[in-house]
Every structure is written in C-alpha cells, then in structure tokens.
Amino acid sequence: MRIPKLASVFLLVLCLIVYLTYVKKHIDISTPSDSKDHIQSRNGKDELCHSEVGDLNKSNFLYGIMFDAGSTGTRIHVFKFNKTPNEAPKLAHETFKAIKPGLSPYADDPEKCTAGIQELLNVAKEIVPCDLWKSTPLVLKATAGLRLLPGEKAKQLLDKVKDIFQASPFLSREDCVGIMDGSDEGISAWITVNFLIGSLHGLEQNTVGMLDLGGGSTQITFSPQDEKTIQTSPIDYITSFQMFSNTFSLYSHSYLGLGLMSARLAVFGGIEGMPLEEGKTLLSPCLAPGYEEQWEHAEVVYTIKGQKAGEPIYESCYSKVEKMLYRKVKKAEEVKDMDFYAFSYYYDRAVDIGIIDEKTGGNVKVEDYEAAARKVCKSMETDQGENPFLCLDLTYIAALLQELGFPKDKVLKLARKIDNVETSWALGATFHYIESLHKH
Known part of the structure; x- marks a missing residue:
C-alpha cells in the first residue's frame, strides 16, 4: 500500500522535530550553570560577565567590594553575604587579593595606578554575578599611606581611582573613594571582630574590645559598660551609630604618631617628615652599641646610631619610651576587666619572639612583651642580633599597653583571621557602607 505524499512529508517533519528536541536537550545538559555573557558598562564598552544561571536562590545574596589602599599595598575584599530577614546578614564567602606597591608611589603620576586598580576590579567581575x-x-578607603601625602597629590590619586570606579559597571557613588579617619578605622575593625565572633547577631551584645598597632597610628575601641567611662572621657572619644537595627555606643580613639614606626622615630629624637641636616645622626640607647645604619620612614632617610656601651639597654630604652609617651595616652580604667583582641604589630612582634604561632595566633599577657623586651635588650649588649629594632619595639609595646590601662597580667587575644576571614577593618567598613545605602 503506497503512503500518500502528504503523509510522507508530515512524517519527515515530525522526525526532524523529535531529532532537534533531542539535540537541544543534550546541549542544555552539557552547558555549565555558570555562563559568560556580555554586559555594557557605563563607559560604553562590552564587559565579559559571570552569571550564576543555576543559582535559584541568588536573591538571597548580596555583595560588597572594598578596596583597602594601605601604605605598602592595595588589597581588594569581595564579600558575599547571606540575607537574613530582620537580622544581620551572614558572611558566606570572602575573596581577597593584594598587589604591591600601594597608591602612594604613584603620587607624581596618578595614571600609572590604573593597571593595578583594573587588575583588582577584574577579580570582582569574576566573583560577582553580572546581574548584581x-x-x-564599590568603595576604596585609603589609610596611613595617603594620609602622609600632601593634600593635592592625595586628591589627584583618589580622583583617578574615582574615574576608574565610575567607568566600571558596579555601584559607585560620589563618596566611593576617600581617606579613612583613624577612628573610623578602629570602629570598622571593632565591627569586623565582633561580627565574626557572633557578638552582633543577638539581643545580648557581649562584645570584645579591639587594639590595633599600625605604622603611623594606634587605635583602641571598645563598648563602655561603665557610665563613668562615658562621662569622664573626652567628647570626641565617644561615638554611637546604628547597625543591624541596634544602636552601638563606642569608646574609640586613634593616636596619630604613636604607631610603631612613628614611635621609633620619636624615641630616636627625630621629627615626622623633617630630614636631618647633612652629617647629623640620631643617637639612641635602644640600639646596640656600635650599630649604625640608614633607616627610612615616611620617605625620609635618617642615619641612626647606638650609643656607646654603658648603662643596661633595657632600662635606658624604657626611660626614653616613657618620656616620649608622657601624657600622650589616656588611660581607660575599665579595659582591665574586658576581653580584647589585638592586631597588626602586636601580632607580628609576638610571632617574632615565638610566643604565638604565625598562622593560628594565640593568647599573650602584657608582661610577656616586657619579659621578651628585657631578654632581647640584654642580648643586644653583646650582639645586635638579626632585628636591630626588636628591643625598642617590644619595650614600646609593653609601655604603651600599660599606659592604655592594661595591667601586666592582662591576657590579650591575637588573631589574623577568625573563621578564615581577615580581621581587618574592611568587613566592618563594608557593612557600614551598605547600611548607609539602605538608609538613603
């Protein structure tokens, strides 16, 4: 029996449809859930875009990008948060990358910072889904490195970064770049630490204090429990802000010039930003007898020299440190009864003397720094050792902590990371910025 011509055509078309459906299905299965699309940025250029097609719960996430422009390098933190109704968001993931040098070396030619900033922006583009x-x-906060630059040079650098940010496809407002105030740095680091240990997620705020010792400044931040602290402290030491539907009151102060490198210079008898006259040297009892070298701080080179052998180094050095710190630091009485985390050079010097593990950190007593200072300074009377500044640094740290109100038997927690997240100010500053966006 012959099949009518119309039926033959119909059968052929049906077979073709079945075949194409089969092929399409297999192509869809073999395609990764993460695809690359093109999206147009504000400068009119096409951007290669990472899109999480397979993530059905993408609306439960939000992202924040923070650039940390420090004195030695520029770092990017890309934070991914889980949204939680009526609660603080929870950190799902952090992506981190650092490049050297920082922005400061480009002060005379801001255009040269472009490549590094674009390299870090490409990290964000890989991590954040393009439809978000x-x-x-997108924010950049500069710290000590740009604070030390002349105002106009710092502004030109920041303007260049702002141009790059505003040409990117990310959300960049007029305040997307700026130089961070020292107190803001302390508050943001306090938010980071307390967020990571879970102190900001409940009604009971059993928070910890924060100590940071940088190169140019040092910060102390804590939540006062004693009304007397609030009443007797200088008005600019007390601040309050709202976050996660809570109001936080903090004691926070940044001591500019009392960071470890600036303190070294002050103990040596130098003045910040002022070169010595030709042929002049800075003599210090905190250095080994016979030691003489060139030392650079804030782009100024100084010749420094140890005094001749005589009095014990520790006692002589401690006396110099004590005089330098005289009436420069305010004691906060209640800190002796509070838990504190300490970072940066507090951590580094504890690693140097072997009292904490470099990767995991640990607990340190104030008197541990003092005991190590005595030991290192004593050994320098006969051998200057591998680190000529270690005697001074440890002596200064021990003296500074006691001036801030910490007794010798006070235990401090030292950590670089909590739950695998950097304990820097970046996370806290990102939270603060996202909150400000919601308010507007």
Whole structure:
C-alpha cells in the first residue's frame, strides 16, 4: 500500500522535530550553570560577565567590594553575604587579593595606578554575578599611606581611582573613594571582630574590645559598660551609630604618631617628615652599641646610631619610651576587666619572639612583651642580633599597653583571621557602607 505524499512529508517533519528536541536537550545538559555573557558598562564598552544561571536562590545574596589602599599595598575584599530577614546578614564567602606597591608611589603620576586598580576590579567581575553588578557597592578607603601625602597629590590619586570606579559597571557613588579617619578605622575593625565572633547577631551584645598597632597610628575601641567611662572621657572619644537595627555606643580613639614606626622615630629624637641636616645622626640607647645604619620612614632617610656601651639597654630604652609617651595616652580604667583582641604589630612582634604561632595566633599577657623586651635588650649588649629594632619595639609595646590601662597580667587575644576571614577593618567598613545605602 503506497503512503500518500502528504503523509510522507508530515512524517519527515515530525522526525526532524523529535531529532532537534533531542539535540537541544543534550546541549542544555552539557552547558555549565555558570555562563559568560556580555554586559555594557557605563563607559560604553562590552564587559565579559559571570552569571550564576543555576543559582535559584541568588536573591538571597548580596555583595560588597572594598578596596583597602594601605601604605605598602592595595588589597581588594569581595564579600558575599547571606540575607537574613530582620537580622544581620551572614558572611558566606570572602575573596581577597593584594598587589604591591600601594597608591602612594604613584603620587607624581596618578595614571600609572590604573593597571593595578583594573587588575583588582577584574577579580570582582569574576566573583560577582553580572546581574548584581549595578547593585553591588564599590568603595576604596585609603589609610596611613595617603594620609602622609600632601593634600593635592592625595586628591589627584583618589580622583583617578574615582574615574576608574565610575567607568566600571558596579555601584559607585560620589563618596566611593576617600581617606579613612583613624577612628573610623578602629570602629570598622571593632565591627569586623565582633561580627565574626557572633557578638552582633543577638539581643545580648557581649562584645570584645579591639587594639590595633599600625605604622603611623594606634587605635583602641571598645563598648563602655561603665557610665563613668562615658562621662569622664573626652567628647570626641565617644561615638554611637546604628547597625543591624541596634544602636552601638563606642569608646574609640586613634593616636596619630604613636604607631610603631612613628614611635621609633620619636624615641630616636627625630621629627615626622623633617630630614636631618647633612652629617647629623640620631643617637639612641635602644640600639646596640656600635650599630649604625640608614633607616627610612615616611620617605625620609635618617642615619641612626647606638650609643656607646654603658648603662643596661633595657632600662635606658624604657626611660626614653616613657618620656616620649608622657601624657600622650589616656588611660581607660575599665579595659582591665574586658576581653580584647589585638592586631597588626602586636601580632607580628609576638610571632617574632615565638610566643604565638604565625598562622593560628594565640593568647599573650602584657608582661610577656616586657619579659621578651628585657631578654632581647640584654642580648643586644653583646650582639645586635638579626632585628636591630626588636628591643625598642617590644619595650614600646609593653609601655604603651600599660599606659592604655592594661595591667601586666592582662591576657590579650591575637588573631589574623577568625573563621578564615581577615580581621581587618574592611568587613566592618563594608557593612557600614551598605547600611548607609539602605538608609538613603
């Protein structure tokens, strides 16, 4: 029996449809859930875009991008948060990358910073899904490195970064770049630490204090429990802010010039930013007898020299440190009864003397720094050792902590990371910025 011509055509078309459906299904299965699309940025250029097609719960996430422009390098933190109704968001993941040098070396030619900033922006583009780019805030905060530059040079650098940010596809407002105030740095680091240990997620705020010792400044931040602290402290030491539907009151102060490198210079008898006259040297009892070298601080080179052998080094050095610190630091009485985390050079010097593990950190007593200072300074009377500044640094740290109100038997927690997240100010500053966006 012959099949009618119309039926033959119909059968052929049906077979073709079945075949194409089969092929399409297999192509869909073999395609990764993460695809690359093109999206147009504000400078009119096409951007290669990472899109999480397979993530059905993408609306439960939000992202924040924070650039930390420090004195030695520029770092990017890309934070991914889980949204939680009526609660503080929870950190799902952090992506981190650092490049050297920082922005400061480009002060005379800001255009040269472009390549490094773009390299870090490409990290963010790989991590943040492209359909969230326009709602993901992009911010750069500069710290000590730019604070030390002349105002106009710092402004030109920041303006260049701002141009790059505003040409990117991310959310960049007029305040997307700026130099961070020392107190803001302390408050943001306090938010980071307390967020990571879970102190900000409940009604009971059993928070910890924060100590940071940088190169140019040092910060102390804590939540006062004693009304007397609030009443007797200088008005600019007390601040309050709202976050996660809570109000936080903090004691926070940044001592500019009392960071470890600035303190070294002050103990040596130098003045910040002022070169010595030709042929002049800085003599110090905190250095080994016979030691003489060139030392650079804030782009000024100094010739420093140890005094001749005589009095014990520790006692002589401690006396110099004590005089330098005289009436420069305010004691906060209640800190002796509070838990504190300490970072930066507090951590580094504890690693140097072997009292904590470099990767995991640990607990240190104030008197541990003092005991190590006595030992190192004593050994320098006969051998200057591998680190000529270690005697001074440890002596200064021990003296500074006691001036801030910490007794010798006070235990401090030292950590670089909590739950695998850097304990820097970046996370806290990102939270603060996202909160400000919601308010507006």
